Amino acid sequence: MRTHAEKRTFSCSFCGKQFVTKMNLQRHERSHTGDKPFECQECFQRFAEKKTLDCHLRRHTGEKPFRCNVCNEAFSQNSTFRFHMMRHTGQKPYSCDMCNASFRQSHQLTVHKRRRHLKKKDFECNVCQRKFATKGDMVRHLRTHSGDRSFVCPLCPAVFTQASSLRTHSAQHASPLPFTCGVCAVGYKTKNGLTSHQHKTGHGENSEGRELMAHLLASHPPDEGIPLVVQEESVECAQ
Numbered sequence: 001m002r003t004h005a006e007k008r009t010f011s012c013s014f015c016g017k018q019f020v021t022k023m024n025l026q027r028h029e030r031s032h033t034g035d036k037p038f039e040c041q042e043c044f045q046r047f048a049e050k051k052t053l054d055c056h057l058r059r060h061t062g063e064k065p066f067r068c069n070v071c072n073e074a075f076s077q078n079s080t081f082r083f084h085m086m087r088h089t090g091q092k093p094y095s096c097d098m099c100n101a102s103f104r105q106s107h108q109l110t111v112h113k114r115r116r117h118l119k120k121k122d123f124e125c126n127v128c129q130r131k132f133a134t135k136g137d138m139v140r141h142l143r144t145h146s147g148d149r150s151f152v153c154p155l156c157p158a159v160f161t162q163a164s165s166l167r168t169h170s171a172q173h174a175s176p177l178p179f180t181c182g183v184c185a186v187g188y189k190t191k192n193g194l195t196s197h198q199h200k201t202g203h204g205e206n207s208e209g210r211e212l213m214a215h216l217l218a219s220h221p222p223d224e225g226i227p228l229v230v231q232e233e234s235v236e237c238a239q
Contacts, residue, residue, distance in 0.1 A: 010022050010024070010025040011025075012025060012028055012029055012032070013029070014029065014032040015032070027048070027049060030048040030049075031048070035048065036048050038050050038052070038053040039053075040053060040056055040057065040060075042057070042060045043060070055076070055077055058076035058077070059076065062076075063076060064076045066078055066080075066081035067081075068081070068084060068085060068088070070085075070088045071088070083104055083105060086104045087104075091104070092104050094106050094108065094109040095109075096109060096112060096113060096117075098113065098116075098117045099116070099117070101116075111133070111134050111136075114133040114134060115133045115134070118133075119133075120133060121133050123135050123137070123138040124138070125138060125141055125142060125145075127142070127145045128145070140161065140162055143161040143162075144161065148161065151163050151165065151166040152166075153166060153169055153170060179191050179193065179194040180194070181194060181197055181198065
């Protein structure tokens with residue numbers, strides 16, 4: 001009787017790892033060679049695996065085959081769909097073995113352990129030499145040096161360096177708050193918050209933007225959103 005070990009007849013020539021099928025070996029060896037044989041005919045981006053290309057193509061076609069049976073929201077990727085469903089069920093299958101924290105995705109657990117427990121900071125800023133626990137933290141920090149502001153509010157000209165800052169800002173558009181900017185309709189809990197906003201954006205009582213924003217608000221229904229008119233920085237679509 002053949003054992004599982006005897007069936008693994010295909011060995012990686014780079015690291016010696018063994019595989020049951022030649023196809024799995026070829027897929028693995030691309031991680032060493034960097035070979036990406038599958039090309040998108042729309043944008044010419046290349047991929048190591050066909051399934052990754054198929055997933056990418058949905059961005060061009062707009063196809064969203066994965067639909068939530070709870071809220072009816074649709075998704076182009078199965079992984080995004082599964083993550084969404086965990087929000088409905090409250091499931092967090094990845095638990096930290098050093099505290100009681102749990103997470104929906106494995107990479108969230110990895111980031112948590114590096115930040116909170118291991119205190120490892122392997123990613124260094126090449127401008128100021130500050131070190132960070134994750135590459136994502138470092139990339140966000142680098143934007144403070146470059147001035148890159150890639151996250152744009154669809155309702156006013158505000159731009160941000162982090163997605164979390166945009167989410168916080170967007171909530172100010174949605175929430176009924178007592179102190180509201182007369183130019184872009186952003187609300188604040190305190191008058192000082194509004195004054196600070198007006199100072200940073202130039203949205204004071206005599207602002208030239210007041211007349212422009214009034215025109216935009218009048219010409220676009222509330223559910224349509226206001227097009228970005230004042231935008232000096234170039235914004236690239238996130239992959």
